[in-house]
Amino acid sequence: MTRTHAYVITEPYRGNIQGFDVLDLSSEDVLVKVQACGVCTTDRRLFAGKLKVAYPVIGGHEVSGEVVRVGRDVKNVAPGMRVALDTIFRCGSCYYCRKGLDHLCLYSRKGAKIGDAVLIAGGFSEYITVKQAQVFSMADTVDFVEAAMSEPFACCLHSFQKAHLSSGDSVLIIGAGTMGLLHAITAQLNGVASLISDSDAARRDFANQLGYRTVEPSMVIEAKQRNNEGLGFDAVFITAPVLSLINDSLSLVRKGGAIVIYTSLHPSGNVVFDANQMHYTEVVITGTEGRTKEDFRKATALISNASVDLKPLVTKHIRLGDLSEELSNVPSGNSQRTIITF
Ligand SMILES: [Zn+2]
Ligand SMILES: [Zn+2]
Known part of the structure; x- marks a missing residue:
């Protein structure tokens, strides 16, 4: 049984690190050792109690890491792979998913949990379990910090197309x-x-x-x-x-x-x-809402091919234990993205 430590927001303006057992993988699951996770405005809003969500909650949706274990039906993803995670779940079969509008999936916010903590999306944790469709491989030349920028970049690619x-x-x-x-x-x-x-x-x-x-x-x-x-x-x-x-x-x-x-x-x-x-x-x-899985694929390809350099946008590196302090701040001036490294 893998044990993970995650930063849990227990109620607005309060959080701490808690230990959880990672559940056994189902056949399409992938277990990823998180290496970097961005701190987004959404996470700051979660901390400040501005979003209608149930607490306790684990934030973090800009995630990169290394695959450590895969379920028995997983193809194309293997342990050791360097990956960025599309942390939105897309069911693949609802009206929107079939219409190519999978960013509007009816079941994307289905309230996944670890222990009693709701995951939005659970990247503030040493390990995270996702479905294989959420895993995008990155070139070995890309560092985990830049790989974690795939998610916000994908959202901007989506916005631009609008x-x-x-x-x-x-x-x-x-x-x-x-x-x-x-x-x-x-x-x-x-x-x-x-x-x-x-x-x-x-x-x-x-x-x-x-x-x-x-x-x-x-x-x-x-x-x-x-x-x-x-x-x-x-x-x-x-x-x-x-x-x-x-x-x-x-x-x-x-x-x-x-x-x-x-x-x-x-x-x-x-x-x-x-x-x-x-x-x-x-x-x-x-x-403009989120990104499609194609936007995410494009973002990871552009970063992997070095067609863009997103490293300068990361201006602060912190550890998981620094999150309470970080989430109380609103970045301004020269501070841009803060990324947690593990
Ligand atoms: Zn974000
Ligand atoms: Zn769907």
Whole structure:
């Protein structure tokens, strides 16, 4: 019997490390020794009690590691493999999974548990059990820390597609946090010019040092004039959780362009817009939720092929025992992704 130690959020603002027995593997299960796990905004919201979930809960959904054991029907995955984990469960047979929209699977949040702790998704643990379909192999040249960035990168690849852009287009990305930067990286891969708006000067500097163009929010209207003959950006991606940004973006996007609401809002709110403005401009406002398994495959391939370098986005390494302190912080300035290594 394998024993694992996991960081459990027992109630809002409280957590500790607890030991659990890892259950026997079923025929399609894969047991992974976690080597790195990112700390995401979702985890900070779990810690702060902002999400409607039952406690105790184990967070961590940006996971990489090494396969240690596989169930008897597992193919293509073997012990010793270096992998990134798509921690969302996709049933494969519901309406959405069959329609190729597996990121909207009806059974994706089915409340898996270890002991009495709910897993969302359980990466803050020395070991994690997943289904073979959730396991993506990585090149041996990729370190575990960068491999753990596969999940947020896959979500940004998914988001980017929602805007139906072509090379030569230009986009505004609101927010220079890790998700904003991952959108800028995705834009560059696609031959799309990006401009990142953020009020935090240190965040803009960080993005500039990586080679991305930034702007203060007060200068965005002026920047718009330099795109598409002054008609506006082809798309705006909102990665900062501020409701009013959705309406503000309507004046920044060209006719037929897209506004993609990447961030969720806690609390949420209503947006009021002029129906005729939507009718006459054909602007599309859309959300983006997670990633498909194809987005995940693409993210792991781009990282494995060194087509992208996500290492600079990881600015802090911590241990599992440091999580209570880390989850109480909101990253700003030069801090981007924090990753736990084991
Ligand atoms: Zn995340
Ligand atoms: Zn499904």
